[in-house]
Amino acid sequence: MLIGAHVSTAGGLAQAHERGVERGCDAIQVFNQSPRQWRPTRWKPDDVAEFLELMKGEAIKSVTIHAVYLINPATKDREMRRKSADSLIHALRMGDEIRADGVVLHPGSTVGEPHDEALPRVGEMLRHALSESDSCRLLLEDTAGAGNTLGRSFEELRELIDLAGGDKRIGVCLDSCHMLASGFDIRSADKLAGVVDDCAKVVGMRRLRCLHLNDSQTPLGSNRDRHAPPGDGELGPRGCAAFLSEPRFEKLPVLFEGPGVEGKAPAKADIDKMRKLRANGMRARKRRGG
Ligand SMILES: [Zn+2]
Ligand SMILES: [Zn+2]
16 A cells, blocks of 8 residues: 655645655655646646656655646536646646656536536546547546535446546546545445445446545535544544555555645644554454454
8 A cells, every 4th residue: 555645746846756755655646736726837847857756766656646626527618618628638648747647536516417418528528638648547536425526426437437438547536535425434344345345346446546545524424525634533543444454455545635633734644644544454454354
């Protein structure tokens, strides 16, 4: 398991790498630009080169990009579609450039439009974005299920993958907070195992490429996306320990997105906590003989 966190790129990619190292991360996630603005930013070639050089080192083994929050591949609005597509393509090209393990994308919102029309629009945009970029994976993140957001069940994620042509580059990122909020009870190792079984059946384990470990301030099925530091929310120490020690998650990057115990950005204390929770989870599994 590659334990890590979302880190700021203020000052550039090399700085982001350093933040990851300082916090004891094996993996990092970054925004390719300000997540609440359309204005695309480009990393400078020498910054990218320095970052790729740093990535040859031992410390950070995986980098993931999180796409802009404003992107809505389900929208009908032409202007919004153009902006969303441009932004997604830009993120995937940046992913190609820095050899990211994937670009994480929220599948969008129907904004009240009929479901059966909104889903194909997502598929079409994903297909287009993949055709305009090289090889970086596109990872659909499950959502907390608020309002009209898409991606709240494995079935829906599967449908989106199929509508996008089932391309090998399309994968899934599961967020523990969103899962709990959208009604998946993953608060113990056994319950989580059942949910992962369903994921394997419906989505397929080879599509699962990235995990977000966030605890949840709001309870099971609340459909609200309010992150808590690992172990401090409704998942609690037991739920987080189970998530961090699930055998089928072993090869994946697991990223904490914050807010952490020291404020907005994840801190070293949060990463240390994740490692401790993982160790507890492993010990509990051993005791149970599994
Ligand atoms: Zn997330
Ligand atoms: Zn979230």
